Amino acid sequence: MRTPDKPPVVVGVNGTAAGLAAVRLGAREAVSRGRQLRIVHAFTWPGPGVAGYDDARQTASRILEEATATAQRSTPGVRVDPQLVDGPADRVLIQLSRTAEMVVLGDDDIGSAPWLPAASVLAQTAGRAFCPVVVARGPRPTAGPVVAAVDGSPWSVQALRHAAIEARRLGVVVEAVLVVERPGLRAEDQGRRMLAATVGAVRELGRSRSRLLTGDPGPALVRVSARARMIVLGPRGANGSALLGSVARQMLHRGVCPTVFVHGPALPARRVPARATRPSDAPTR
Numbered sequence: 001m002r003t004p005d006k007p008p009v010v011v012g013v014n015g016t017a018a019g020l021a022a023v024r025l026g027a028r029e030a031v032s033r034g035r036q037l038r039i040v041h042a043f044t045w046p047g048p049g050v051a052g053y054d055d056a057r058q059t060a061s062r063i064l065e066e067a068t069a070t071a072q073r074s075t076p077g078v079r080v081d082p083q084l085v086d087g088p089a090d091r092v093l094i095q096l097s098r099t100a101e102m103v104v105l106g107d108d109d110i111g112s113a114p115w116l117p118a119a120s121v122l123a124q125t126a127g128r129a130f131c132p133v134v135v136a137r138g139p140r141p142t143a144g145p146v147v148a149a150v151d152g153s154p155w156s157v158q159a160l161r162h163a164a165i166e167a168r169r170l171g172v173v174v175e176a177v178l179v180v181e182r183p184g185l186r187a188e189d190q191g192r193r194m195l196a197a198t199v200g201a202v203r204e205l206g207r208s209r210s211r212l213l214t215g216d217p218g219p220a221l222v223r224v225s226a227r228a229r230m231i232v233l234g235p236r237g238a239n240g241s242a243l244l245g246s247v248a249r250q251m252l253h254r255g256v257c258p259t260v261f262v263h264g265p266a267l268p269a270r271r272v273p274a275r276a277t278r279p280s281d282a283p284t285r
Contacts, residue, residue: 006026007101007131008038008081012093014120015041015063018106022136025258026104027075029134033171038081039067042089060084070229072221090124097129097263103135117247126252127235127243132162135259144229144257145175145209149221149247152178152194155234157201157264163232164205164260170229175210177224179217188212218250226249226256235261 013019013027023039025155030037045053064082069124071080085092097103126133130165147165150156160176167174176199180191195210213220225231244252251259 002039004165006033006035007099007105008036009033009102010040010093010100010194011067011104012037012089012125013039013041013067013106014068014089014108015023015059016108017078018108018136019063019234020067020070020106022106023070024074025134025136027071027078027080029102029104031049031075031078033101036081036097037071038072038078038083038100039064040083040085040096041067042092043084043086044088050065055135057084090128093121093125094128094130097125097131097133100131101167102132102134103129104136106136110159122251123244128250129261129263131263133261133263135255137256137258142229144227145173145219146170147175147177147224147231149217149226149231149233149251150176150178150195150198151217151247152198153234153236155236157198159232159260159262160198160206162213162260164202164208166230166232166260167208168206172207174205175228177212177213178206178211179213179215181215181217183214188214197273199256218254220245221247221251222256225251225259228257230258230260231255232260232262235263 007025007032011022013023027037041060041063043057045056047053061084064084068080068082071078086285093103103125108122122135126135146163148156148160150160163174176195178191178195180187191212195212198210199205199210214239221231231251233248233251235248256268
């Protein structure tokens with residue numbers, strides 16, 4: 001049953017096909033959770049009276065109208081609240097994320113670009129939001145596990161916990177994946193201990209399996225995402241002080257399935273044994 005005080009699913013739109021893909025995904029997520037879908041378009045302009053202001057405002061309103069119609073056509077029964085909000089898109093979305101169930105964004109074909117601009121709305125929101133950020137990649141796959149990227153950091157415990165909740169809701173298995181950069185008995189043994197410790201820290205985990213891979217973590221997880229229903233990871237890894245860790249940036253740029261960046265207070269590092277948190281041969285983001 002829907003109640004008005006539940007946090008909404010927020011979707012940011014900008015008039016692109018990728019934004020409409022995010023609307024369709026967000027509409028399904030809102031209905032499945034019994035939440036309102038809040039479709040937001042951020043509008044920036046010097047102000048009324050400036051040449052072209054009225055036309056720009058009308059264009060912004062049409063973007064919202066098209067997004068609302070798309071949500072209602074794709075997901076009957078969705079309850080939509082379209083909002084035209086003044087301000088830079090990243091600031092608007094980050095502010096709204098404080099009271100949202102999740103924020104859903106389209107990837108705007110960033111996979112075809114040679115690099116991911118750090119100042120992009122997508123990167124800023126994925127790195128700084130207060131709730132999970134979901135990047136839509138077209139239609140959600142109908143099969144495959146919910147994958148959690150694990151690296152021993154508190155963020156990856158949080159990612160596995162979020163993946164467990166999503167997998168239970170979808171009725172699919174959770175796959176915890178850890179990538180060891182340099183193959184070898186010592187590194188792989190450390191990786192297995194780290195993987196087992198992270199899995200053991202998530203008591204609510206249901207049906208699950210674990211995989212240890214070797215190689216460059218970013219490309220390895222991109223390959224895994226090609227057969228996943230969704231992939232969940234933290235925005236920063238074990239060394240995390242940057243806006244986005246290197247693996248998170250690669251997943252944001254190249255991920256194949258819907259990609260979820262978890263947010264919220266990081267879990268205590270003691271949940272994973274200290275000896276397994278940052279071994280020299282373990283992956284970092």
